Amino acid sequence: MALRMVTDKVMGFAAKQYQNVLGNQLSQYGLRYEDLLIEEEREVKEALSLADSDVLIGRTRRLKRAIDLNYKRKSLQDYAPNMELELFKKEIYPDIEKIRARDQEYAQLNAHNKQ
Structure with a gap:
């Protein structure tokens, strides 16, 4: 029990440092964490197809801007130093979680067909 508490504290600290x-x-590039998700994954592809057009x-636009900034070897702070960024805003991740839960439920309900 005590070991688990220590491990949780260490992992929480390491996770916070990694997030920073x-x-x-x-x-530097004006991206969000969700922009790093691989579009070829089935769940991400389905969530993007269900997402609002604004998303x-x-x-x-964020991906194109990041590619352009990387090509120019510049940072977004050079062009827009006071820009407010929501780096960890979740717009499609809740849909991805729902899709994964649905697929897991479907697999459990159809587990008898594998025998």
């Missing part, structure tokens, strides 16, 4: 480092990297347009 990742947030700094994302803010898709924003994602596409």
Whole structure:
């Protein structure tokens, strides 16, 4: 029990440090964490197909801007130093979780067919 508490505290601290480092990297290019999700994964592809058009347009524009900034070897802070970024905003991730839960439930309900 005590070992689990210590492990949870260490992992929480490490996760927070990783989030800070990742947030700094994302803010250089103006990306969100969700923009890093691989579009070829089935759940992500389905969630993107169900997403609002504003979400898709924003994602596409952020990715294009990041590619352009990377090509120019610049940072977003060079062009827009006071820009407010929501690095860890969740727009499609709740849909991905629902799709995964649905697929898991479907697999459990049809587990008898595998025998």
